[in-house]
Amino acid sequence: MSKDTLTITDNRTSQTYTLPIEKGTVRAMDLRQIKTGPDDFGLMTYDPAFMNTASCQSQVTFIDGEGGILEYRGYPIEVLAEHCTFLEVAYLLLFGDLPSESDLRNWVYEITHHTMLHETTKKFMEGFRHDAHPMAMLVSSVAALSTVYPEARHIHDPGNRLLQIKRLIGKMPSIAAMSYRHSLGFPYVYPDNDLTYAENFMNMLWKMVEPKYVANPVLARALDILFILHADHEQNCSANAMRSVGSSHADPYLATAAAAAALSGPLHGGANEEVLKMLDEIGSKENVPAYIKKVKEGHGKLMGFGHRIYKNYDPRAKIIKWTAEQVFGVTGRNPKLDIAIELERIALEDDYFVTRKLYPNVDFYSGIIYQAVGFKPEMFTVLFAIPRTVGWLAQWQEMLVDPEQKIARPRQIYTGHRTRQFVAIEKRRPVPAMKH
């Protein structure tokens, strides 16, 4: 018998089954043959929150959570952050290889020439309340692009897919900047094709009456590095949303809106905003031990700490710390950094955090940089969504061409009532409110 197999004995029937092990996994569908009788549906796996289930085979991003390793298409994140621009990394994630000089020139040209938004987008935006969360405006506006590009539904046409991919990458900063200007009541700024991806984003955010916006090169590069670090992270909550919604063959604007909605939650991309709120709540270095005590007693979480996959350190957090130094060289030191460093120092010595393998994640320092650069905390998750769009699209494209993928449709273990007697409305008793 091959060594790469798993032998299972079903003690209900004393029957033995041998299943192949491939790439460290058994196929859940191979368990279906394990039955107690002809009427039995067959054995299923139960895995709430996908704690131990691979939902796809992927060649986009590799993570070794124990080793603290993150690679895009085989290149370590540290190397890409040091040597590449964000659009170069976007090309890598989408096409599998780093671009040649001329490929990159064409790619940058193409993305740059898709940054303009259809004027109707302005009208959607104007409909939002002045205090709407920029992330909610972004999600809605991306979904609304589906109305502007109805041909995007032809997802099986590779040329059409690529056009929508370029549009989404090009327009994401434009929508993000529009949502920011809307919340301030400032006029929207049109893209400037002379600028790089990050510079143009800064231009659309902050240009006032000057004829030409000139970005600080250190801050623009820092933003570009942050974009690289956030570009993909394999099968996280939002990538899973992208694949799941995309698996129904919804168009990429709607699938991207769903992914962005998943990102907005405080347990995912919303964490960077929560970190800043937490640092504000702590107020000063002296209050850190008391705050940690509160967390250990079960009152809230240390935001920006912990990760489902990284149980050693998050390699992105290291690069972010370095980037923070460069940014503070220009902007001056964000006083919240001292609180954060103290929090990290105490937490990393504390048994509670050590035994649970809770380390700072990408969100712990990114918010402090964003604030120093001039972003409001409400914009932080939007800053995450811009580069992550590339990852979502790479995952979406991979899913669509994978012959093993179908519409994503998990199973359940039903634990509710069965075949109840119907009771006429006048005979029903009130349902206790808390039951829902």
Ligand SMILES: CC(C)(COP(=O)(O)OP(=O)(O)OC[C@H]1O[C@@H](n2cnc3c(N)ncnc32)[C@H](O)[C@@H]1OP(=O)(O)O)[C@@H](O)C(=O)NCCC(=O)NCCS
């Ligand atoms: C990221 C996160 C959702 C991962 O969650 P997870 O893999 O489901 O981990 P669990 O919630 O099972 O955590 C395991 C244990 O560590 C504790 N824990 C996890 N993150 C914690 C945090 N940030 N602060 C305090 N305790 C934490 C849990 O309470 C749990 O303790 P227990 O075993 O005593 O019950 C979680 O760590 C978290 O909420 N972090 C804060 C939000 C954040 O920074 N998100 C950004 C992720 S990039």
